Amino acid sequence: MAAFQGRIVAVRRNSDPQDCSRQAKVLRDEYLDNPTALPGLGLELLYLIRDCVGWPELIDYIGRLPDSLRELPVVREQLYLAQSKTGDHLAAIGALEKLIETMGDTSERRGLIGGRYKKLWLASKGKTQGETPSRTWAWCCCRCCSCPWPLRAGPHRRRRIRRAGCC
Secondary structure, X not given: OHHHHHHHHHHHXXXXXXXHHHHHHHHHHHHHHOOOXXXXXXXXXXXXXXXHXXXXXXXXXXXXXXXXXXXXXXXXXXXXXXXXXXXXXXXXXXXXXXXXXXXXXOHHHHHHHHHHHHHHHHHHHOOOOOOOOOOXXXXXXXXXXXXXXXXXXXXXXXXXXXXXOOO
């Protein structure tokens, strides 16, 4: 178990996204081929696949998990998040609301629902998640505009810049 966890950590620290994805898929196949594997490893692998591989692969992975693991609330939350990330926001909202009815309310579940409604709202406005709905200007404290924190206090003069880029 410790060796497998060590491999998960090593994959997570990989800086190359393609290599990280490939290694995560190898670990996924090893875990799914071992029926005696511990459930905790399945959860760690779930987060690795979510972070390194992608949403459709996460849905596939959760579908291949044993029922005992697939029915855990945290796994179901991740499944509904993945459904929304692949475009099915309304089904994800409905499933999360049903999960709240059956398993109880948590801040995580309410946050997931709020995020799905935000996605729907942004889609109705023709915007994406990265766009700022109202403010397009910020103040930069650096002369060269290389400051990663536009509102950082500092000795440099302040000037107005576009949030999307510099000057």
